[in-house]
Amino acid sequence: MSDALFRNVRLLDPAHPEGMTSPCDLRVEGGVIAAIGDGLAAPDGARVIEGRGDLLMPGLVNAHFHSSVNHMKGRLPCLPLELFMLYESPALETLRPTPRQAYLRTMLGCIEMLRNGTTAVMDDCFFVPEPTPEIIDAVAQAYADSGIRATLALDEPELSEIEKLPFLAELAPPHLQGALARRPRLKAPDLLALYDHLITRWHCAAEGRIGAAVSCSAPQRVSPEYFAELDALSRAHDLPVLAHMLETRLQRVLGHESFGGRSLVRYTHDLGLLSARMQVIHAIWVDAADLDLIADAGATVAHNPISNLxxxxxxxxxxxxxxRGISVSLGVDEAIADDAVNLWSVMKTAGMIHTLSGDDPDRWPTAGEVLRAATEGGGLAMRRPGLGTLALGAPADLNLVDLSSLAFLPLNDLVRQLVHVEQGGSVRLTMVAGRVVAEKGRVVSVDETALLAEAREVFAGIAPVLRRAAAEVADLLPVYRAIHDRAAARDVGMRRKLEKGLL
Incomplete structure (x- = not known):
């Protein structure tokens, strides 16, 4: 952690008529915001940063992310989730990375985020074909070295494909049934041992920047017993619980087929596992009863609009x-489902896509609501008090934004221009926990040039491996397409997309 003084900056304040305060100073001590005022003195040895009247705002929080595919941008066409996952995360030995590959692919995301002002990330990391302590350490070490603030979970299903998906047992040909009914090699005790490693070695590491979370991946992908064990870990250490829920229509259909007509939200509630520590990810095919349960539990929701599109x-x-007062955060989801790791474009999309939800413009999201989701909403999801705010005592995770850039010329409405115009290029400086980690468009916490050169060579070398892995799952594609098509034909009592007859 470092000390610093920002001199002559305007602080983001969406409640102010101009969206920001008059010029002032902000002092950082011990990695937190220590004082705000005029003519502040710099702590001994602190760096003085001349603001030039530019905007100082909280860093953005990428509240849902899968770092494992940072090296796979642009590899896949637009596909429904169930087909997409065949190529994104097949449990193939072919795709086992070395620790260095895992480090480099994680660092690719860190560099992209820090360059554009994302200062914190919740990584629901999946490990292909399975996690090991060495790969977990490589991912966490990349986050520690980069200077970003990160929460890391192990997104590992425990059940077989046939147990996780409706219609699969019926539609899969006999020669595929055995593989689809086989559970992953790592069982609940193995995964809990890996969580012990993650929590013991990395929770609160790097002066508190690195933290642990737990992940069931999704309620239908784990046994109730393992789900309860994860919740107990969360409760013991006050960790976020990450759970994908009702991302697709097929997952809504799954409730009718496998959970006695209960949605996955209701199923989680009935297990006693829906809590204020839980981040419900996606939550697209939810109904009013689901939302009431989420609100009553105090759970948060991660919104990933570009991935959803x-x-x-x-x-x-x-x-x-x-x-309902549900706190919403924003996430990139992953580079392969967004093709960038840029929360500014996620904000812009979130600010526009909901105009399709109805004709009453008073119910469309405001720019202020979207900006709050990308900052304070993410901090709440990470269970980091004050993160995403400029409150005294809050973590000094900050962006200095150039108000003379084209995005703000002319300056008509600061908050709207942050959400609808800015794409990260105006970020002059990024600070995490009081330390400058990116400046003038480059990450300065690591040797960016050397790391990118190494990553370019390494991932060019494994391109044939990715092509071979795609060929290995080709037999499954028609089966999963049949599952998707059957679910798409089911009336689930709600519409969440443009469908036939609506155009």
Whole structure:
């Protein structure tokens, strides 16, 4: 942690008529915001940063991310989730990375995020074909070295494909049944041992920047017993619980087929596992009863609008969530489902996609609501008090934004221009925990040039491996397409996308 003084900056304040304060100073001590005022003195040895009247704002929080595919941008066409995952995360030995490959692919995301002002990330990391302590350490070490603030979970299903998906047992040909009914090699005790490693070695590491979370991946992908063990870990260490829920229509259908007509939200509630520590990810195919349960539990929701569009999943009912007081955060999801790791474009999409949800413009999200989701909403999801704010005592995770850039010329409405115009190029400086980690468009916490050169060579070398892995799952594609098509034909009592007859 470092000390610094920002001199002559304007602080983001969406409640102010101009969206920001008059010029002032902000002092950082011990990695937190220590003082705000005029004519502040710099701590001994602190760096003085001349603001020139530019905007100082909280860093952005990427509240849902899968770093494992940072090296796979642009590899896949737009596909429904169930087909997409065949290529994104097949449990193939072919795709086992070396620790260095895992480090480099994680660092690719860190560099992209820090360059454009994302200062914190929640990585629901999946490990192909399975996690090991060495790969977990490589991912966490990349986050520690980069200077970003990160929360890391192990997104590992425990059940077989046939147990996770409706219609698969019926539609899969006999020669595929055995493989699809086989559970992953690592069982609940193995995964819990890996969580012990993650929590013991990395939770609160790097002066508190690195933290652990737990992940069931999705409620239908784990046994109730393992889900309860994860919740107990979360409760013991006050960790976020990450759970993908109702991302697709097929997952809504799954509730009717496998959970006695209960949605996955209701199923989680009935297990006693829906809590204020839980981040419900996607939450597209939810109904009013689901939202009431989420609100009553105090759980948060991670909104991933670009990924939802890329995979054709649908439009999340954002206003209905905000009406209930549910805290919403924003996520990139992953580079392969966004093709960038840029929360500014996620904000812009979130600010526009919900205009398709109805004709009443008073119920469309405001720029202020979107900006809050990308900052304070993410901090709440990470269970980091003050993160994403400029409150005294809050972590000094900050962006200095050049107000003379084209994005703000002319300056008509600061908050709207941050959400709808800015794409990260105006970020002059990025600070995490009081340390400058990016400046003038480059990451300065690591040797960016050397790392990118190494990553370019390494990932060019494994391109044939990715092509071979895609060929290995080709037999499954028609089966999963049949599952998707059957679910798409089911009436689930709600519409979350443009469908036949609506155009």
């Amino acid at each position: 890329r995979l054709g999943s649908g439009v999340m009912p954002l206003r209905e969530m905000l009406d």
